[in-house]
Amino acid sequence: MIKSIKLINWKSYGESTLYIDPLTIVIGTNSSGKSNALDALLFLKRIAGGAGIFQSINGDVSMKALRGGIDWVCRKYNTSFYIEVLMEFEGNDYEYSIKVEVEKAKALIVDEKLIQLSRNNRLFYTTLRDQKLLNIPTYFSTGKQGKGQNFDLSRSISILYQAKSLSLKKKDTIEIVSAILSQLSGIFVLDPIPSHMRDYAPLAEELLSDGSNIAGVLAALDDTRKSDIEETITQYLKKIPEKDVEYIWTEKIGKFNTDAMLYCKEGWKNENEHIIDARGMSDGTLRFLAIVTAMLTNEPFSLLVIEEVDNGLHPSRANVLLNMLKELGEKRKIDVIITTHNPALLDAAGVSMIPFITVAHRDEEGQSILTLLEDIEDLPKLISSGNIGELTSSGKIESALLREGLK
Numbered sequence: 001m002i003k004s005i006k007l008i009n010w011k012s013y014g015e016s017t018l019y020i021d022p023l024t025i026v027i028g029t030n031s032s033g034k035s036n037a038l039d040a041l042l043f044l045k046r047i048a049g050g051a052g053i054f055q056s057i058n059g060d061v062s063m064k065a066l067r068g069g070i071d072w073v074c075r076k077y078n079t080s081f082y083i084e085v086l087m088e089f090e091g092n093d094y095e096y097s098i099k100v101e102v103e104k105a106k107a108l109i110v111d112e113k114l115i116q117l118s119r120n121n122r123l124f125y126t127t128l129r130d131q132k133l134l135n136i137p138t139y140f141s142t143g144k145q146g147k148g149q150n151f152d153l154s155r156s157i158s159i160l161y162q163a164k165s166l167s168l169k170k171k172d173t174i175e176i177v178s179a180i181l182s183q184l185s186g187i188f189v190l191d192p193i194p195s196h197m198r199d200y201a202p203l204a205e206e207l208l209s210d211g212s213n214i215a216g217v218l219a220a221l222d223d224t225r226k227s228d229i230e231e232t233i234t235q236y237l238k239k240i241p242e243k244d245v246e247y248i249w250t251e252k253i254g255k256f257n258t259d260a261m262l263y264c265k266e267g268w269k270n271e272n273e274h275i276i277d278a279r280g281m282s283d284g285t286l287r288f289l290a291i292v293t294a295m296l297t298n299e300p301f302s303l304l305v306i307e308e309v310d311n312g313l314h315p316s317r318a319n320v321l322l323n324m325l326k327e328l329g330e331k332r333k334i335d336v337i338i339t340t341h342n343p344a345l346l347d348a349a350g351v352s353m354i355p356f357i358t359v360a361h362r363d364e365e366g367q368s369i370l371t372l373l374e375d376i377e378d379l380p381k382l383i384s385s386g387n388i389g390e391l392t393s394s395g396k397i398e399s400a401l402l403r404e405g406l407k
C-alpha cells in the first residue's frame with residue numbers, strides 16, 4: 001500500500017508530504033493545492049503504466065494533459081521536480097523516487113531509485129553523467145558487492161517500468177519492481193460526470209474515470225458477483241434519493257447484448273412498477289452510484305482518489321457517503337483519498353477522523369503546504385469553540401496555520 005508521497009518543486013509545492021491512510025480527507029480553500037497534490041498521483045499512475053514522462057505530463061491522443069501541462073508542472077522559476085513515494089509490500093517499506101528535468105518540449109529523468117528501507121538497500125539507482133545524453137546509466141544491485149548489473153536506459157520512460165523487461169539476476173528485485181508497479185498503476189482517479197453516465201455503455205472490465213461505463217462494468221460481471229454487487233449498491237443507495245430506492249440493477253441490451261443500461265425501481269406509493277433508467281436518474285444519485293461501483297469493483301489493495309467527493313450530494317447524506325467509504329474501504333482493502341469543501345461531511349466525520357484530515361494551505365510566499373489537522377497546536381482550543389465543519393467555513397483553521405507557520 002502507498003503510505004505517503006513527498007513533493008518537491010511540484011506545481012505549487014516547495015516541499016511537502018501527503019500521508020495516506022485508509023481514508024484520507026484533504027481540505028483547504030480554493031487554490032490551496034489540493035488538486036495539485038493529487039495530480040502527482042495521476043502522474044505516478046501514468047509513468048508506472050509505461051507512458052512516457054513527457055506524455056504523462058502533457059498528454060497525448062489517448063490521455064489528457066495534467067492541468068497546466070508541461071508549463072506548470074514545476075514550481076514557478078524551477079526547471080525540475082522530485083516525487084518520493086513510500087510504499088509497503090509484504091511487511092517491508094520501499095522508497096521510490098524520481099527527479100525530472102523539464103525543458104519546453106522535453107521532460108527527462110535526472111535521478112530515479114528504489115530503496116528497501118529496512119536494509120537501506122538500493123535495489124536500483126541512476127547516475128547521470130551528461131545532461132545532454134538521452135540515456136542514463138542505471139545500477140541494479142544483485143546483493144553481492146561489486147557484482148551488480150549495469151544498464152544504459154532511456155531517460156524518457158520511468159526506469160521502474162523499464163526494469164520489468166530487463167533480465168535481472170536478483171529474483172527478489174523482479175518481484176518487488178512488479179509489486180511497486182502494480183501499486184502505482186492501480187491508483188484510480190475517479191471524476192464521475194453524471195451527463196456521461198446516462199447513455200448505454202459497452203460491456204467492460206474496467207471502470208472509466210468519468211464513471212460513464214458503470215452499467216457496462218456491472219453487466220459484464222458473472223451472474224453471482226453481479227447480483228451480490230447490485231444488492232450492495234442498492235443497500236447503500238437506498239438512502240440517497242428523496243424516496244427509498246427498492247432496487248438498482250443493470251441489463252444487457254442490443255441485438256448482440258454488447259451494451260448495457262442501468263435501471264432503478266423507486267418505491268412510490270400506489271405505483272408498483274416505478275422503474276426508471278439512467279437517463280432519468282438525478283445527478284447526485286449517479287455520482288454516488290459511480291463511487292460505490294468503484295469501491296466494489298476496483299482491485300483490492302488499490303488507491304482510489306475522488307475529488308469533491310460530495311459534489312451534488314445533499315448535506316444530510318454526507319454520513320451515508322462517509323460510512324460507505326469507510327466500510328467498503330476496510331472490507332475491500334481499498335485506500336481512499338477524498339477532497340471536500342463541505343462542512344457537513346467534516347461534521348459527519350467527527351473528531352475520530354481528525355488524525356486522517358490533511359489541510360492544504362499556501363504560505364506567504366505562495367508555496368502549498370500540507371499539514372495534518374492534528375498537528376495544529378491550537379486545535380484543542382479551536383475544537384472547543386466549534387465543530388470541524390464550522391472551523392473550516394469560518395477560516396479559523398487557515399488562520400491558525402498561518403499564525404503557527406507550520407511547514
Ligand SMILES: Nc1ncnc2c1ncn2[C@@H]1O[C@H](COP(=O)(O)OP(=O)(O)OP(=O)(O)O)[C@@H](O)[C@H]1O
Pocket residue numbers: 010011012013028029030031032033034035036037068071072073074075076360
Ligand atoms: N507551477 C506552479 N507554480 C506555482 N504555483 C502553481 C503552479 N501550478 C499551479 N499553481 C498554483 O496552484 C493553484 C491551484 O491549485 P489547486 O488546483 O491544487 O487548488 P485546489 O486546492 O484544488 O482548489 P479548488 O478547491 O478550487 O479546487 C493556482 O492558483 C496556482 O497559483
Ligand SMILES: [Mg+2]
Pocket residue numbers: 034035036
Ligand atoms: Mg481542486
